[in-house]
Amino acid sequence: MALPRASFLFLALPFALVACSSNDSSTSAYDAMGSSNASPPSANAGSTAPVVSGAPPTDGVSGETYGDTKENDFVDTVTQSTSTFAVDVDTGSYSLMRRDLVAGHLPAQAGVRPEEYVNYFKYAYPQPENGQPFAVQVDGAPSLFGEGLHLLRVGLQGKVIQDANRKPANLVFLVDVSGSMADPNKLPLVQYALKQLVKRLEATDTLSIVTYAGFESVLVPPTPVTNKSAILDAIDGLTAGGSTNGEGGIRKAYELAEQAKQPDSINRVVLCTDGDFNVGATGDALIQLIEQERDKGVTLTTLGFGAGNYNDRDMEALADHGNGNYAYIDGPGEANRVLGEKLVSTLQVIAKDVKVQVEFKPQLVTRYRLVGYENRVMSNEDFRNDGKDAGEIGAGHSVTAFYEVQLAPNAQAVSGNDGTLATVRLRYKQPDGDVATEFERPLLAGGLAPTFAEASPDFRFAAAVTEFSEILRHSKHSEGARFDDVLGLVNATSGGATDRQELGALVSTAKSIWK
16 A cells, blocks of 8 residues: 555455463463563654655565565456455464564565454454354445545454363474574473463363474373373473474374364364474475375464574465464464464364455456465466365454455446445355355445545554555555554554554554664
């Protein structure tokens, strides 16, 4: 989003991620820190923000690995009026950004994924009714970022499942204890996170721990969580040393998950590592293994730790292939969030192979651009190809995506069904099913708010988050954008929420570093 630019279609959907929290009596530094993450460096929020243009400052951490980030470009609706992508539940890109800004530098351009920024936050989408897994909301408003531009939003919200109603969980934690994990922000933080999770699980849950370095070792065989003291003692005994054999450890983890499988249970391998797979098979053979286990009902979540040799590219890719989710743990606060507040959402999937297809009306929308989701874009033909894997959604989660669109001059003058700007289709399967369900919602020109200020605070906040991500990844579409515009929106729409207020501080920090 920039000045002047085209409009946005703002798309929101539900999601999943691992979570847990509790009081821990351990004497580690992380236990003493409690639930706080490091605060961003102070910045003068009242100073004039730089206009984003020209060559950006140096960013990223030397030695880290990120994927190819070829940005989605505009598509003329006369040429192709339909766009399709799989939903995505990851948030790792956001907490990596926070780590970097707290350290005093900008995040790596290649590591900025706008969808993971906007999906980090909760939104007040309507709850589903009549036993449906989703509720759908479609609305829009003029954009703040250019005269005559619009933001068009579609939202999905997953049904909430209470802790007491969650299915029993069979979890296998695969912990990297190689030499690269010895840093304080790696294995010690893993230990803290694991202990929080153990104390949050139910008596019906089963937990295993496999460690890997030069070889894999079963630290805790499948054990009922009622035996918490033995599990916590094993976690305290973790030490780092040796090279990394991620593929061997993953095989052992899947073996234990299969051993402890029970009917109608959640079966998940959770990989905790800095992503430095430097020994053993890590290419197509590893992906094939993960997909085979996924198809047998054992999914994969990846939790990243540390800096310096971090491999964001592989951590995200493994979770995507494993029908799980990817989070980066940058401190105790994020550990509590991911392994506490969102535990049920992460573990209990309410829909799988969720796809979104947006068909724009060429007479009313001249062009569009999907913001983010570059590695989740699908061919339009695969929308109804139920053999194609897509994304999963967890209980209570929402997901947001944006299309940047340009409306035809007469678009808002058209009323009724003739004023349908776009038709949004969603297709999904039940968690244990193979038959897909499809439904659609229209987005009418008459449903747009008269002004951006009359859109909901959630709507305006999500727009600000996406603009921030566009600036940080040096998008050619953010040329001329101002940090102060983003900061003003965030401050006006935070509603007292701690995570939204923290974003305001991060925007101020990014502004001061960019100068």
